[in-house]
Amino acid sequence: MVNVKNLFSSFSEKKESRPTPPEVYNIRVYIAAIVACFAAVVIGYDAGFIGGTVALTTFKDEFGYAKMLAAEQTLTTSNIISLFHAGAFFGAFFIYPIGRYYGRVVGFALSGLIITLGSGIQLASNARTGLSAIYAGRVLTGVGIGAISNLAPMYVSEIAPSAIRGRLVGMYEIAWQVGGLVGFFINFGTEQHFTTDMQWRIPLAVQLIPSGMFFVGVLFLKESPKWCFSAGKKDKGLNALCYLRNLSPDSEYIAWEVAMMEEEVAERDATVGTSFTGPFKALFGSKALRYRLLLTTSTFILQNTTGVNAINYYSVQVMKTMGISSLSAGLLSTGVFGVIKGVFCFIWAFFIVDNFGRRTPIYWGTALGSFSLWYIGAYIKIANPAAKLAAGISTSDAGSKAALAFFYIWTVGYAIGWSGLPWVLNSEMFDQSNRTLASCFNAASNWFWAFIFARFSGNMITKMGYGTFFFFAAMLIIACVIYMLLYPDTKGIPIGDVDMLFEKGVAPWRAHSRAMELIRLREEQRVTPDWVKRVGKGSQEHIETVSDFSTEKHV
The missing domain is CATH 1.20.1250.20 (MFS general substrate transporter like domains)
Structure with a gap:
């Protein structure tokens, strides 16, 4: 069966x-x-x-x-x-x-x-x-x-x-x-x-x-988890997220998504x-x-x-x-x-x-x-x-x-x-x-x-x-x-990282491959999304010298 x-x-x-x-x-x-x-x-x-x-x-x-x-x-x-x-x-x-x-x-x-x-x-x-x-x-x-x-x-x-x-x-x-x-x-x-x-x-x-x-x-x-977190309804958002992902609240993947959503909310509140x-x-x-x-x-x-x-x-x-x-x-x-x-x-x-x-x-x-x-x-x-x-x-x-x-x-x-x-x-x-x-x-x-x-x-x-x-x-x-x-390609780019596609001086037809490389390096080094944004605003040399940066644990 x-x-x-x-x-x-x-x-x-x-x-x-x-x-x-x-x-x-x-x-x-x-x-x-x-x-x-x-x-x-x-x-x-x-x-x-x-x-x-x-x-x-x-x-x-x-x-x-x-x-x-x-x-x-x-x-x-x-x-x-x-x-x-x-x-x-x-x-x-x-x-x-x-x-x-x-x-x-x-x-x-x-x-x-x-x-x-x-x-x-x-x-x-x-x-x-x-x-x-x-x-x-x-x-x-x-x-x-x-x-x-x-x-x-x-x-x-x-x-x-x-x-x-x-x-x-x-x-x-x-x-x-x-x-x-x-x-x-x-x-x-x-x-x-x-x-x-x-x-x-x-x-x-x-x-x-x-x-x-x-x-x-x-x-x-189920309500959108992202909307729930942005509206301050974190318990409801977590419940919806776990249901949609078919994972328990203590899952590492759930913790990662929650951290990303909370960061988006914090950035919204600040800006x-x-x-x-x-x-x-x-x-x-x-x-x-x-x-x-x-x-x-x-x-x-x-x-x-x-x-x-x-x-x-x-x-x-x-x-x-x-x-x-x-x-x-x-x-x-x-x-x-x-x-x-x-x-x-x-x-x-x-x-x-x-x-x-x-x-x-x-x-x-x-x-x-x-x-x-x-x-x-x-x-x-x-x-x-x-x-x-x-x-x-x-x-x-x-x-x-x-x-x-x-x-x-x-x-x-x-x-x-x-x-x-x-x-x-x-x-x-x-x-x-x-x-x-x-x-x-x-x-x-x-x-x-x-x-x-x-x-x-x-x-x-x-x-x-x-x-x-x-x-x-x-x-x-x-x-x-x-x-x-x-228009840049948005395939596979997390919504929170879309800004990478619009960095000044990067041609739209090259933006996707560059953004994916930055995201890959972030996940390999397990650094904060803020680090990637800092690197994204710099030159290509920053990507090549990633090992020179200190990393922070990112859940």
């Missing part, structure tokens, strides 16, 4: 900067990460279902699309889609004081209630009352989702051992893609089997399932303080932290240059530009898109991000994605499949099949490169004293840019046609170059 405990230990075990007991890589930390990330299913589901739902004939008939001009139809659809993102933008800030003063789990529970309430309100819309309930419900659901997008990656990064932190935070992206996959096929299924208003009501109602499951799950979730305005002053008063925040918030701009939100929310419209005419075929094609994206996001999270780091997969993803978009744009420009469809000419030729194949290759490139990268990277870039506030701005940046692209991509596809694909192909290359020149 398979021993589940040993299975998780052998599958998860990685080399860290210090010896790590195999018990640390256990099923408990995975379950906690899955529960925390489960609300991302709602985000993915929204991306998967809403574009197809508003394209359904029964939805358009219910809300009088036939009486609208073409421009008004596009505007109405864009508003329905983008109000969700507007709510999420404000939700990311709304949850900040709750997450800071009352904990991550309380924030999760409140967010789950808001999401469930918003999802239920949307079902009140009909031909008589109009779209107002859908508008209000989507804003409210967005507020809850914005809050979750702030808390979930941060919580998971706080509970995760550093060697598998990328994998665990990557579950947030996996949950997102699972939701998207369900959304794509819910639309396809209802379009095939219903002809009444149930065709669009069922996709709206399904939102209640993951939000309800998430709310129930968080009732059993930031405990006031509400302290983190704002620390984050925006430091040139180095402002620069780091600029990097993290910009990852969402770079991610959107892949075209992912344009394709997610206007998938049926995108398929039409490629010559896929019927609604059923378009929904099925986007369903396959969801399957591929979900599978490769899983591969990225479990086999790529913690083995190849945060930089190399970007190069792979950009190469696949950009080339594919150039081909699709060229095919649409030369073959003009939309004009052929309008003239009743078949578009099922080798060129169209190749375009669809390259669309799926682009999907693979996105999934292994840019999909979950911003959430992983942003959860790792700040220490405990600044993480909660920085996470607000990072989550808000995601939803701001998602709103911009969701709001205007419909018009962009309509007016630019093939040029849309050329635009995203070019922007993808630019984004890759920016990332290559400015």
Whole structure:
């Protein structure tokens, strides 16, 4: 019989900067990460279902699309889609004081209630009352989702051992893609089997399932040990840490983690303080932290240059530009898109991000994605499949099949490169004293840019046609170059040591290897983290003469 405990230990075990007991890589930390990330299913589901739902004939008939001009139809659809993102933008800030003063789990529970309430309100819309309930419900659901997008990656990064932190935070992206996959096929299924208003009501109602499951799950979730220690609740934090690590309180590894957390708290108290305005002053008063925040918030701009939100929310419209005419075929094609994206996001999270780091997969993803978009744009420009469809000419030729194949290759490139990268990277870039506030701005940046692209991509596809694909192909290359020149790799770096990646005079592409060497020397010599910070500010010669320094015992 398979021993589940040993299975998780052998599958998860990685080399860290210090010896790590195999018990640390256990099923408990995975379950906690899955529960925390489960609300991302709602985000993915929204991306998967809403574009197809508003394209359904029964939805358009219910809300009088036939009486609208073409421009008004596009505007109405864009508003329905983008109000969700507007709510999420404000939700990311709304949850900040709750997450800071009352904990991550309380924030999760409140967010789950808001999401469930918003999802239920949307079902009140009909031909008589109009779209107002859908508008209000989507804003409210967005507020809850914005809050979750702030808390979930941060919580998971706080509970995760550093060697598998990328994998665990990557579950947030996996949950997102699972939701998207369900959304794509819910639309396809209802379009095939219903002809009444149930065709669009069922996709709206399904939102209640993951939000309800998430709310129930968080009732059993352990609070973040890092938050507990920062809030002065050391006994609760120690209990949670021992549970998540599957170790006893007298374990040397537990003592080491506790010492690291206590040092972070002491440093926070000395530099930031405990006031509400302290983190704002620390984050925006430091040139180095402002620069780091600029990097993290910009990852969402770079991610959107892949075209992912344009394709997610206007998938049926995108398929039409490629010559896929019927609604059923378009929904099925986007369903396959969801399957591929979900599978490769899983591969990225479990086999790529913690083995190849945060930089190399970007190069792979950009190469696949950009080339594919150039081909699709060229095919649409030369073959003009939309004009052929309008003239009743078949578009099922080798060129169209190749375009669809390259669309799926682009999907693979996105999934292994840019999909979950911003959430992983942003959860790792700040220490405990600044993480909660920085996470607000990072989550808000995601939803701001998602709103911009969701709001205007419909018009962009309509007016630019093939040029849309050329635009995203070019922007993808630019984004890759920016990332290559400015962003260090955070793979395996303890969160408390991330400052080492941003030492003055160290190129981002060299920062990771240098930081890992410093950490290795610290653990070999068992010196204090303060010593490493002193060495890190010096020259490379300091590393070579480590034996000249006196060491202190570090638990």
